[in-house]
Amino acid sequence: MARIGIIGSEGAMGHALAHVVAASGHELAGGIDRGGDPAGLADASDVLIDFSVPQALDANLHAAIGAGIPIVIGTTGLDTSHHDAIDNAARVVAVLQTGNTSLGVTLLAHLVREAAARLGPDWDIEILEMHHRRKVDAPSGTALLLGEAAAQGRGIDLAEQSERGRDGHTGARQEGAVGFASLRGGTVAGEHSVILAGEEERLILSHSAENRSIFARGAVRAAEWMLAREPGRYTMEEVLGLQ
Ligand SMILES: NC(=O)C1=CN([C@@H]2O[C@H](COP(=O)(O)OP(=O)(O)OC[C@H]3O[C@@H](n4cnc5c(N)ncnc54)[C@H](OP(=O)(O)O)[C@@H]3O)[C@@H](O)[C@H]2O)C=CC1
Numbered sequence: 001m002a003r004i005g006i007i008g009s010e011g012a013m014g015h016a017l018a019h020v021v022a023a024s025g026h027e028l029a030g031g032i033d034r035g036g037d038p039a040g041l042a043d044a045s046d047v048l049i050d051f052s053v054p055q056a057l058d059a060n061l062h063a064a065i066g067a068g069i070p071i072v073i074g075t076t077g078l079d080t081s082h083h084d085a086i087d088n089a090a091r092v093v094a095v096l097q098t099g100n101t102s103l104g105v106t107l108l109a110h111l112v113r114e115a116a117a118r119l120g121p122d123w124d125i126e127i128l129e130m131h132h133r134r135k136v137d138a139p140s141g142t143a144l145l146l147g148e149a150a151a152q153g154r155g156i157d158l159a160e161q162s163e164r165g166r167d168g169h170t171g172a173r174q175e176g177a178v179g180f181a182s183l184r185g186g187t188v189a190g191e192h193s194v195i196l197a198g199e200e201e202r203l204i205l206s207h208s209a210e211n212r213s214i215f216a217r218g219a220v221r222a223a224e225w226m227l228a229r230e231p232g233r234y235t236m237e238e239v240l241g242l243q
């Protein structure tokens with residue numbers, strides 16, 4: 001049994017996590033939100049799970065380092081400075097960051113990497129996502145991780161070869177780029193499709209989240225796995241034995 005501390009505990013994911021932790025046999029060490037004390041929470045926990053906001057990341061990493069415990073980060077909307085901070089923290093404690101903790105999306109990323117590698121650069125890759133009206137970041141963290149998987153399969157740098165936010169007279173599609181489109185509305189928990197569009201045929205790989213419990217279950221599974229890890233940066237593919 002582990003003591004699990006939740007960052008973002010009053011949010012939608014925080015509530016989903018509390019249910020899964022209660023059913024898991026682990027102990028809920030506590031939870032914090034805006035204005036809370038991550039260091040105090042970390043001192044009372046064996047592992048932290050963070051589903052909050054990018055602005056809280058530095059304090060959360062420092063708290064994990066101070067207490068010498070692993071941290072699972074599900075927060076999205078991270079930029080390169082956040083990823084640098086995660087890399088630095090991973091020299092001291094075990095850190096796992098992912099845009100999607102579900103089993104289905106983790107396997108989907110695997111399949112997308114494979115499809116992108118096998119289908120060659122004349123197959124255009126477009127990623128479409130839809131989420132609830134409250135979501136504040138776009139493209140979703142999942143869309144970006146699927147884009148990264150496609151880029152790895154293709155052997156390209158996603159930062160240099162992606163098309164986001166098309167509007168107006170955009171010109172023709174950039175050859176070899178990965179395109180992104182985001183829809184927002186209602187209460188959609190998470191819909192992602194990776195469309196590989198070739199000459200006169202399309203391959204579409206999709207995932208639908210029916211509710212947030214899939215993310216919460218994956219996060220708790222990751223937290224359990226992280227308890228025994230040395231300092232380093234880990235992935236959901238490693239947690240699920242896909243890598
Ligand atoms: N990786 C994955 O599988 C998934 C990732 N996510 C991501 O998780 C994040 C949270 O999503 P969701 O639960 O829907 O969002 P919510 O807005 O419902 O919840 C966010 C919570 O974080 C709290 N918060 C704000 N600032 C801080 C802070 N400085 N320190 C600690 N807590 C803070 C908020 O508190 P307050 O209201 O007081 O501001 C709120 O309770 C998003 O980035 C989302 O994209 C979501 C689902 C799955």
Ligand SMILES: O=C(O)C1=N[C@H](C(=O)O)C[C@H](O)C1
Pocket residue numbers: 076099100131135139140141142143189190191
């Ligand atoms: O904000 C959400 O709700 C979700 N965020 C993650 C993302 O940005 O991909 C994961 C999931 O799709 C739900």
